[in-house]
Amino acid sequence: MNKKRINGYLLAGMIITGLMLLMMLIGAFHTPFDPNAMDPTSKFQGPSLTHLFGTDNFGRDIFSRMLKGGGTTLAIALATVTVGAVFGTLIGALTGYFGGIVDEVLMRLNDALTAFPSILLALLVISLVGSGKYNVVLALGLVFIPSFARVTRTAFAGLRDVNYITSARLMGASDLRIMAVHMLPNTVRVLLPAITIGFNNAVLAEASMSFLGIGVTPPDASLGYMLSEAQSMLSRAPWYALTTGCVIALLVFGAGLIGEGLQKMDREVAA
Amino acid sequence: MLEIRDLHVKFHNRDREAVAGISLAIRDGEIVGLVGESGSGKSVTAMSIAGLLPRKQCDLAGDILLDGEDLLHAPRSALRQIHGRKIGVVFQEPMSAMDPLMRVGEQVGEVLRIHTKLTSAQRREKVLEVLAAVELPDPEGVYEKYPHELSGGMLQRAMIAGAIVIHPSLLLLDEPTTALDVTIQAQILELLKRLNAEKGISMLFISHNLNVVRKLCRRVAVMQRGLLVEEGDTEQVFFHPQHPYTQRLIEAIPTRHGKETV
Numbered sequence: 001m002n003k004k005r006i007n008g009y010l011l012a013g014m015i016i017t018g019l020m021l022l023m024m025l026i027g028a029f030h031t032p033f034d035p036n037a038m039d040p041t042s043k044f045q046g047p048s049l050t051h052l053f054g055t056d057n058f059g060r061d062i063f064s065r066m067l068k069g070g071g072t073t074l075a076i077a078l079a080t081v082t083v084g085a086v087f088g089t090l091i092g093a094l095t096g097y098f099g100g101i102v103d104e105v106l107m108r109l110n111d112a113l114t115a116f117p118s119i120l121l122a123l124l125v126i127s128l129v130g131s132g133k134y135n136v137v138l139a140l141g142l143v144f145i146p147s148f149a150r151v152t153r154t155a156f157a158g159l160r161d162v163n164y165i166t167s168a169r170l171m172g173a174s175d176l177r178i179m180a181v182h183m184l185p186n187t188v189r190v191l192l193p194a195i196t197i198g199f200n201n202a203v204l205a206e207a208s209m210s211f212l213g214i215g216v217t218p219p220d221a222s223l224g225y226m227l228s229e230a231q232s233m234l235s236r237a238p239w240y241a242l243t244t245g246c247v248i249a250l251l252v253f254g255a256g257l258i259g260e261g262l263q264k265m266d267r268e269v270a271a
Numbered sequence: 272m273l274e275i276r277d278l279h280v281k282f283h284n285r286d287r288e289a290v291a292g293i294s295l296a297i298r299d300g301e302i303v304g305l306v307g308e309s310g311s312g313k314s315v316t317a318m319s320i321a322g323l324l325p326r327k328q329c330d331l332a333g334d335i336l337l338d339g340e341d342l343l344h345a346p347r348s349a350l351r352q353i354h355g356r357k358i359g360v361v362f363q364e365p366m367s368a369m370d371p372l373m374r375v376g377e378q379v380g381e382v383l384r385i386h387t388k389l390t391s392a393q394r395r396e397k398v399l400e401v402l403a404a405v406e407l408p409d410p411e412g413v414y415e416k417y418p419h420e421l422s423g424g425m426l427q428r429a430m431i432a433g434a435i436v437i438h439p440s441l442l443l444l445d446e447p448t449t450a451l452d453v454t455i456q457a458q459i460l461e462l463l464k465r466l467n468a469e470k471g472i473s474m475l476f477i478s479h480n481l482n483v484v485r486k487l488c489r490r491v492a493v494m495q496r497g498l499l500v501e502e503g504d505t506e507q508v509f510f511h512p513q514h515p516y517t518q519r520l521i522e523a524i525p526t527r528h529g530k531e532t533v
């Protein structure tokens with residue numbers, strides 16, 4: 001276990017995700033065309049060297065829109081996962097470590113949250129606070145908390161009676177120190193895959209929310225919003241739906257490979 | 272220094288008391304052995320000294336005094352100060368007693384981090400000192416290693432180092448050699464003897480292995496079904512056991528000539 005060998009899954013996932021990230025990052029500062037600039041003279045153009053992914057019904061450059069929109073989707077997904085992971089881990093850590101009545105109350109609340117279909121719950125939040133990208137993060141973040149809380153709770157509860165935790169307690173370590181210094185690092189190996197899976201779900205959830213029109217609002221573009229635009233011109237500009245769909249698929253695929261690779265690495269270490 | 276007076280422990284989910292009124296004293300610099308079969312209450316006794324019993328799930332009665340301070344009924348916050356600082360504990364399984372993701376040196380020095388205001392450089396110095404004191408070769412190298420990179424015997428030495436780095440007055444050893452093979456066992460016993468002689472740390476050594484106890488302890492107490500059935504000078508107990516249970520325990524020790532009757 002001295003040298004953690006990076007396996008094929010992880011490598012491929014990192015390359016795909018890295019390339020996507022790089023593109024979105026560049027897109028945040030520079031796009032070949034203004035993503036919202038309309039050009040009536042060049043609408044419904046197929047992919048070419050000037051317009052890599054073609055243009056839509058307003059003559060907007062799809063590649064530029066994809067860079068911008070992909071960035072939005074990515075940012076929302078990352079923020080969502082962060083919100084879910086931070087609060088979920090916090091709740092899971094407290095309930096798993098202390099158990100008892102706190103555990104009961106918070107976990108039943110958790111169950112109640114899980115009982116709603118996630119899109120419905122997000123819809124509820126959106127209808128309360130309105131749409132827009134920050135509210136999407138809020139809504140999806142809330143939806144994502146229970147799964148992280150559950151994963152962390154299980155890990156913490158399992159670690160509670162492990163010898164080295166008992167040992168730390170005997171040394172007089174405080175609860176906070178035990179949780180932060182000993183338990184959290186030993187939980188990372190189950191949290192990391194959960195985070196990559198969560199990221200995937202967040203990308204898809206954002207896309208479906210924007211597709212349904214309850215996500216980002218114009219002039220912000222996101223991959224889901226673009227996909228819903230593309231739907232109306234599927235016959236005139238099939239490349240629009242195709243390229244946008246492929247980008248979503250690649251994002252999810254890359255993160256999925258990373259998750260798979262991490263789990264594989266963990267198994268190899270354990271063996 | 273450690274005085275157990277009429278200790279009773281009863282778990283809520285059991286009918287019988289796990290510890291049914293035992294009294295035992297450990298004097299300064301003494302090594303006392305506590306022997307008995309599984310379920311005799313020896314580990315529960317140790318756990319009550321270490322404050323590891325779930326208080327909500329058992330009834331406790333009696334007193335445990337360490338240098339006059341009550342360990343059994345003190346609030347958790349007060350206990351946190353006593354544990355680690357005055358009592359060191361070494362468990363049976365060295366492999367699982369260390370955090371797999373923390374360097375050995377940091378774990379040995381953790382108790383210093385919690386209870387003292389030493390700088391990290393001072394802590395490091397102390398840890399290297401104590402790693403050398405438990406006869407670990409290449410203390411500098413061991414300091415940087417992770418637990419899985421050490422053998423069981425080395426880890427147990429490191430655990431002992433972590434237990435004594437802050438100079439506690441009492442060391443609780445719960446079957447510290449049981450998981451080790453016989454040659455390593457002997458080395459660890461020698462080490463404990465030497466630490467006792469040089470640093471004057473008192474020890475309560477819990478074991479089901481009478482031979483080990485005989486090598487290490489001057490005084491031995493025998494437990495059966497939650498009661499202390501015999502207590503006294505080790506040689507005395509071994510050669511002239513008074514209680515029938517002790518006699519049977521000693522008869523059960525395998526010898527070169529088959530079963531010997533005492």
